[in-house]
Amino acid sequence: MASVAESGVIPASRRRRFSRRRFGQATAPYVLLAPAAAVIGVVLAYPLYLLVKMSFEKYGLFELIRHKGRWVGTDNYASIFQDAEFWRVVVRTFLFTVVCVSLTMILGTAIAMLLLQVSRWVRIALTTGLVLVWAVPVIVAVNIWRWMIDYQFGVANWALTKLHFGNFERHDWFANPWSGFGVFTLLIVWGAIPFVAITVYAGLAQVPHELLEAAAIDGAKPWAVFREVTLPLLKPILVILTSLSIIWDFQVFQQIWVMLDSRPTSDYYTMAIYAFHQSFQISEYGLGAAIAVVMVMFMFLATLVYLRQMLRTGEVH
Amino acid sequence: MKVRYLAAALLVAMLAVAASTASGGTSRKHATKLVIWLQNDAQNGWPEAVALANRNFKAQHPDVDVDVQYQTWGTHLTKFDAALAGGDAPDVIEMGNTEMTKYMAAGAFKTLTQGAFPNNKTWLQGLKGSCQFNGKLYGVPYYAGARAVIYRTDQYKAAGIKSTPKSLAQFMADGRKLMKKYGKDSGYSAVYFPGKYWYFGMSVVYDYGGQIAVRKGGKWKGALNSPRALVALNQVKALMKLSRASKTGDEANPQQALVFAKGKVGSFVGNGWEWPYALDEKLGNPALSSSMNAYPMPSHSKGKFMSTFLGGSDLAVPVTTKNQGLAADWIKAFTSTASESEIAKAGNIANTTKLLAFNASNPKLAPFAKAAKFSWFVPTSPNWANVENANVLQTMLVKIATGRASVKAAATSASNQITRILNTGA
Numbered sequence: 001m002a003s004v005a006e007s008g009v010i011p012a013s014r015r016r017r018f019s020r021r022r023f024g025q026a027t028a029p030y031v032l033l034a035p036a037a038a039v040i041g042v043v044l045a046y047p048l049y050l051l052v053k054m055s056f057e058k059y060g061l062f063e064l065i066r067h068k069g070r071w072v073g074t075d076n077y078a079s080i081f082q083d084a085e086f087w088r089v090v091v092r093t094f095l096f097t098v099v100c101v102s103l104t105m106i107l108g109t110a111i112a113m114l115l116l117q118v119s120r121w122v123r124i125a126l127t128t129g130l131v132l133v134w135a136v137p138v139i140v141a142v143n144i145w146r147w148m149i150d151y152q153f154g155v156a157n158w159a160l161t162k163l164h165f166g167n168f169e170r171h172d173w174f175a176n177p178w179s180g181f182g183v184f185t186l187l188i189v190w191g192a193i194p195f196v197a198i199t200v201y202a203g204l205a206q207v208p209h210e211l212l213e214a215a216a217i218d219g220a221k222p223w224a225v226f227r228e229v230t231l232p233l234l235k236p237i238l239v240i241l242t243s244l245s246i247i248w249d250f251q252v253f254q255q256i257w258v259m260l261d262s263r264p265t266s267d268y269y270t271m272a273i274y275a276f277h278q279s280f281q282i283s284e285y286g287l288g289a290a291i292a293v294v295m296v297m298f299m300f301l302a303t304l305v306y307l308r309q310m311l312r313t314g315e316v317h
Numbered sequence: 318m319k320v321r322y323l324a325a326a327l328l329v330a331m332l333a334v335a336a337s338t339a340s341g342g343t344s345r346k347h348a349t350k351l352v353i354w355l356q357n358d359a360q361n362g363w364p365e366a367v368a369l370a371n372r373n374f375k376a377q378h379p380d381v382d383v384d385v386q387y388q389t390w391g392t393h394l395t396k397f398d399a400a401l402a403g404g405d406a407p408d409v410i411e412m413g414n415t416e417m418t419k420y421m422a423a424g425a426f427k428t429l430t431q432g433a434f435p436n437n438k439t440w441l442q443g444l445k446g447s448c449q450f451n452g453k454l455y456g457v458p459y460y461a462g463a464r465a466v467i468y469r470t471d472q473y474k475a476a477g478i479k480s481t482p483k484s485l486a487q488f489m490a491d492g493r494k495l496m497k498k499y500g501k502d503s504g505y506s507a508v509y510f511p512g513k514y515w516y517f518g519m520s521v522v523y524d525y526g527g528q529i530a531v532r533k534g535g536k537w538k539g540a541l542n543s544p545r546a547l548v549a550l551n552q553v554k555a556l557m558k559l560s561r562a563s564k565t566g567d568e569a570n571p572q573q574a575l576v577f578a579k580g581k582v583g584s585f586v587g588n589g590w591e592w593p594y595a596l597d598e599k600l601g602n603p604a605l606s607s608s609m610n611a612y613p614m615p616s617h618s619k620g621k622f623m624s625t626f627l628g629g630s631d632l633a634v635p636v637t638t639k640n641q642g643l644a645a646d647w648i649k650a651f652t653s654t655a656s657e658s659e660i661a662k663a664g665n666i667a668n669t670t671k672l673l674a675f676n677a678s679n680p681k682l683a684p685f686a687k688a689a690k691f692s693w694f695v696p697t698s699p700n701w702a703n704v705e706n707a708n709v710l711q712t713m714l715v716k717i718a719t720g721r722a723s724v725k726a727a728a729t730s731a732s733n734q735i736t737r738i739l740n741t742g743a
Contacts, residue, residue: 060742061423064402065636151563152504169503174565175719261570262391263513265712280395281706283419284742 048296055289064285076290085266086274086291093250093271096181100249103189105242108196109234113226115201130194138191142258145187149173174260177267187255192248196241203237204230236309243306247299271295350382351643352407354397356630357387359411361597362590366659370651377650381643390569394706397635401425406635408644411459414447414629415695415705421450422699426633427641428453434645435653436669443692444629444668456631457648458668460660463625463689464516464614467577467592468584471608472499476583481612484619485524485552492559495583502581503561509576509585510560512718513567513711516626517586518553523693524616524623525549529710530696530735537698537739539732541713542725550717550724552617557718564718567711578602586614588628589664589685611681613688627692629666698739709734 055076057069080086111130115123136144149156151172160168174180207230215225231238253272256264264273275295279288359367371383386407388396394416400406412420420426431437431454440458448456466488468481473491476498482488495507510517519529527546530537540546557564562576574591576582578601585591592611595601614623632651634644650656657667661675664682666689676682695701704710713731716722722730 061398061419061425064398065423065425067402151566170561170563172563172565172719175715176721261567263567263708263711265565265708265715267712277707280398282703282738282742283398 051289051296052293054286055293057286057289059284059286059289061283064283069286072286076286077294080287080290080294085269089269089271089274092269096185096252096270097246097249100185100188100192100252101242101245103185104192104196104245104249105238107189108193108241109200109238111193111197112200112204115197116204127198130197133191134194134198136191138254139258141191142187142255145183146259149183174268180268184252184255184259187259188249188252192245196245199237199241200234203234207233236312239309240306243302243309246302247306250299250302251295271298349380349640349643350384351409351640351647353383353385353647354388354393354407354410355385356393356411357389358590360387361594363660363663363665366651366656366663369659370647370653370656373653373656374647374650377646378643383647394702401635401637404637406637408634408638408640409647410633410635411630412456412633414444414461414627414631416702417447417456417631417633418450418697418699419702420633421455425636426455427636427638428455429457429634429645430454434649436657436671439669439671441629441666441668441670443627443694444631447629448631448633456633457652459630459632459652460657460668461627461629461666461689462588462590463627463666463685463692464520464586464588465611465625465684465688466584466614467574467587467595467609467611469582469605469608470610472583482615484615485521485617485623488615489555489559492556492583496559499581499583504581505583506561506581506585507559507583508556509562509573509582510557511562511566511568511573512557512564512715513708514586515710515714516568516628518550518714519710520586520614520623520625520693521553521556522546522549525552529704530698530732530739532696537696537736539735539739541728541732541735547725547728550728553714554717554724565715572600575600578605580605589666589682592664592681594664611684613684622688622691624691624693625688627689627694696739700739700742703738703742704735707734707738709738 054069056071056073057063058072058075059069063069111126115126118126148154151157151170156173157168157171160166160171173183211229211233212225215229220228251272252270253276256268256270256273257276260268269277271291272295275288275291277288278291279285282288355367367385371385374381374383388411390413393410397406397410434457441461444458444461448454448458466481472495473481476491476494478491478494482491492507496505499505500507522529522541525545525548527543527549528540531540532538541550562573568587572591572594573582573585574587574595575597577585577587577591578595578597580602592609595609596603596606614625615621616623632648634641634648638644652668654669654671657669657672658675661667661672661682662679664685666673666676666686673686676686695705709731713727716727717724721727
């Protein structure tokens with residue numbers, strides 16, 4: 001192509017075809033993206049706009065029936081920020097997210113490392129197990145867990161008693177919010193590990209074997225090899241997985257809601273539940289929307305890290 | 318998740334609006350469908366009454382399809398709110414009598430003409446009151462329920478209890494006798510009392526002269542930390558010691574009548590319909606029919622009955638309906654004397670005093686009819702439903718049951734919350 005350009009004589013017809021193709025190449029991605037953008041606009045942007053609008057309105061049952069809110073400015077935000085319960089819920093949600101995400105990432109990575117070491121059959125069995133867990137719909141999983149830890153008939157209480165861990169007969173796991181959230185942490189981490197383990201395993205498969213060997217020959221201990229060689233190479237994947245996990249665990253709702261018969265006591269409110277409670281149980285949709293908007297802000301920060309990593313990964317390639 | 322929920326709700330609402338406007342033009346020619354929301358109590362307890370109403374309605378309007386959709390107490394208002402927002406609400410809805418005021422005040426229901434409904438001159442006064450707001454009628458009384466102690470006669474006898482207790486102290490002493498006799502089985506409850514069972518817990522409060530809230534000078538004030546209420550709540554805590562029910566569970570998950578049917582319960586405080594429900598062929602245990610009976614819960618002052626929560630349901634017509642006339646006709650069919658007799662037979666108190674004799678003459682209904690004479694009701698504020706939905710009383714009782722907070726601390730925190738919700742709504 002350079003030679004043609006140097007010669008300076010390009011037949012007109014050919015030039016036009018060339019530029020048209022170039023134009024096509026430039027616009028094609030946007031044309032292809034348009035349907036998706038339109039769908040996102042309808043199902044996400046518009047509702048989000050309504051949500052933000054509602055968060056500045058007095059929107060109770062009266063307004064709901066008439067389909068028209070009353071503008072109150074930032075009153076809803078002022079009232080949630082002054083609400084002690086709201087801050088308790090925020091702190092609880094953050095703690096819960098930190099614990100769930102840390103456990104998920106550590107255990108998920110450990111299982112991925114394990115997958116590298118075991119024989120083929122064990123690996124297939126383990127992967128199948130992980131995929132099956134991943135495939136169980138949340139509501140079904142919650143109901144299975146609910147039966148396992150049932151107060152009266154649960155297998156957990158029965159097994160713990162039989163194994164002489166103490167008398168767990170009629171042990172109520174939700175009597176104490178710490179033990180209750182322990183159960184929820186187990187449930188969430190159990191459900192989240194497969195995705196992390198399988199993704200990290202895929203990432204590990206990309207780590208060049210020679211690098212590890214070289215490090216080992218240089219006298220690095222396994223832990224040092226992991227920390228100095230494997231971890232830096234896995235970093236992009238780990239950052240993305242962590243951001244995604246934060247997003248998922250921060251908005252936990254169904255697990256708690258279904259497990260506690262749609263009537264969790266206030267000790268079990270997370271931000272998602274608190275927003276739902278304010279909206280649908282107290283019929284203060286404006287307040288609920290304000291809480292939801294604050295939640296979206298928090299999530300946006302988590303997503304920002306994720307997006308930055310995505311863009312960086314894009315630049316490398 | 319909240320965002321997604323709200324987004325989804327909004328989307329559903331938008332689609333529903335689109336669908337309803339679309340169908341408005343085209344499908345009017347087809348058979349009209351009347352959508353009725355009833356609680357699943359009717360499905361479990363008196364399906365005959367529903368079938369009868371549908372038959373009678375169908376005879377009157379052969380071209381109208383009736384679609385009865387069963388709801389649960391825990392979620393029906395959430396669904397109703399979403400449906401109201403989407404203009405897709407049912408044509409008739411069953412509302413708990415404590416839920417009515419909030420919705421009447423917000424203008425959610427059509428006004429009704431009292432004269433048009435069967436037995437309207439003899440409606441139970443307590444229920445009728447819950448259907449009126451600012452002098453207008455927005456609902457039709459459906460049925461009422463009062464709770465009494467349902468117990469195992471054979472276990473009482475075996476534990477050496479000769480007659481049913483006449484005071485709360487005696488009730489508790491009998492409970493201890495039952496625990497002594499059967500309590501070695503760690504699954505046994507002399508009095509099955511799950512931690513969130515606030516209808517029973519609050520009955521004790523009212524029995525000792527306590528109240529949930531009092532109204533002074535136009536303002537509500539939570540009263541659960543009053544000295545009398547605190548004495549009562551300490552009694553509640555003592556009563557819970559006779560129970561091995563879940564301290565964080567409620568009376569409907571699992572259904573207490575079905576737990577009773579499993580045989581490891583000496584007594585429980587239940588509605589009239591829970592007696593036959595415990596004997597249900599599929600879910601319960603019909604063999605218990607000869608060893609079951611009921612008596613009104615005794616008061617702490619000897620010889621009196623403890624006042625019971627006057628529970629009940631009303632039928633209302635949401636403002637969004639396009640079939641107001643048909644909706645009223647269905648309500649007429651469902652609250653006819655014949656249909657109400659079926660409802661009473663299932664263990665409830667019918668909506669009319671005309672049928673009270675019917676209850677009194679049936680030994681299985683008489684204890685509940687007797688109990689109903691002394692009743693208490695929740696504070697009549699439009700915001701009361703929010704107290705229920707915020708689980709304020711349940712949270713307090715769970716704290717007391719599990720010992721996570723002292724009785725006084727739990728009651729004070731609940732009282733403050735009730736004051737706030739009743740006065741401000743949130």
